[in-house]
Amino acid sequence: MQAFLTLVAPSARPLSDSDIDNAARALEAEGAAVGDSRWLLPGSALDISFEAPDLDTAFSVSVPDGVDSAVTGADHRRKKVLIADMDSTMIEIETLDTLAAELGFGEAVADITARSMNGELDFAEALRARVAMLADHPADAAIKTVMDRVTYSPGGKQTVATMRANGAYCALVSGGFTFTTETVHAVLGFNEHRANVLEIKDGRLTGAVEGPIVSRDTKLETLQELCGKQGIGFEAACTVGDGANDLDMLKAAGLGVAYYGKPVVRQEARYRIDHTDLSSLLYFQGYHRDEFAAAE
Numbered sequence: 001m002q003a004f005l006t007l008v009a010p011s012a013r014p015l016s017d018s019d020i021d022n023a024a025r026a027l028e029a030e031g032a033a034v035g036d037s038r039w040l041l042p043g044s045a046l047d048i049s050f051e052a053p054d055l056d057t058a059f060s061v062s063v064p065d066g067v068d069s070a071v072t073g074a075d076h077r078r079k080k081v082l083i084a085d086m087d088s089t090m091i092e093i094e095t096l097d098t099l100a101a102e103l104g105f106g107e108a109v110a111d112i113t114a115r116s117m118n119g120e121l122d123f124a125e126a127l128r129a130r131v132a133m134l135a136d137h138p139a140d141a142a143i144k145t146v147m148d149r150v151t152y153s154p155g156g157k158q159t160v161a162t163m164r165a166n167g168a169y170c171a172l173v174s175g176g177f178t179f180t181t182e183t184v185h186a187v188l189g190f191n192e193h194r195a196n197v198l199e200i201k202d203g204r205l206t207g208a209v210e211g212p213i214v215s216r217d218t219k220l221e222t223l224q225e226l227c228g229k230q231g232i233g234f235e236a237a238c239t240v241g242d243g244a245n246d247l248d249m250l251k252a253a254g255l256g257v258a259y260y261g262k263p264v265v266r267q268e269a270r271y272r273i274d275h276t277d278l279s280s281l282l283y284f285q286g287y288h289r290d291e292f293a294a295a296e
Helices: 017-029 095-103 106-117 123-132 139-148 156-165 178-188 216-230 244-252 263-268 280-284
Strands: 002-008 033-041 045-051 068-073 081-084 169-177 192-201 204-210 237-241 255-259 271-273
Touching: 002 017, 002 280, 017 033, 017 045, 068 255, 068 271, 068 280, 081 156, 081 216, 095 106, 095 123, 095 139, 095 169, 106 123, 106 244, 123 204, 139 178, 139 204, 156 169, 156 178, 156 280, 169 178, 169 216, 178 192, 216 237, 216 244, 237 244, 244 255, 244 263, 255 280, 271 280
Parallel strands: 081 169, 081 237, 169 192, 237 255, 255 271
Antiparallel strands: 002 045, 002 068, 033 045, 192 204
16 A cells, blocks of 8 residues: 655754654554655655555654654545634634633633533533523624634645645534634635524523534534535545544544644544644645645
């Protein structure tokens, strides 16, 4: 089987010759026949090609500290579906935590969020408990404050633009809220967005969510739906997220990546980004920097 070990380093810690040699030797120690190396971004992102009977042993290969890595097969390497989480993934804030902080009870909500994202609490129940704290607060001013504080994760817009330019369908699927996703998905260039709807009556938050909650199951169901519509298997999909409610879609997709994941996610996800930005999703798929689409 032809495959690749991709190494991606942050700009402050470029890849050295010894990093590359050590990675190649580690592959050989697992019985792989190492081939050529190719820079995807000189000094920062590198593909090492190899042949191996299967990829399982290659996943155990040790890579240099401070470097993100991925082992991928040549088949279906460039993904045709991208499903991304929003909070703490495509954007750098947790919107519900930020909203609660604006209303004066951020610490209580942030504690529930942290436990939920690490898999210690049922996501739907935790969401309802946090939203209930919002009851009777004026909606517009608080929501505007949250949107003013949204910052975008580096590399995200370029990743979506590049994958769409190469025929991928991209969806933003969030356990957060549509008041954020409707803006974020448009700014980042996603084809669509799905999220929870905060109930508002007479200009005030009711403390409830309209309709079914977008949960862990919803994200996996969306992966199934979109892969079906595109006529592809899960192996041709990429998913990315940071919380326990992302784990099912991360484990199912051919390239399921924990982005600065919570401890339980980092432990269970096969692929991780711990040191670099979202553009590593492209390097893991074998894109050279010159192939990146312009992010308008």
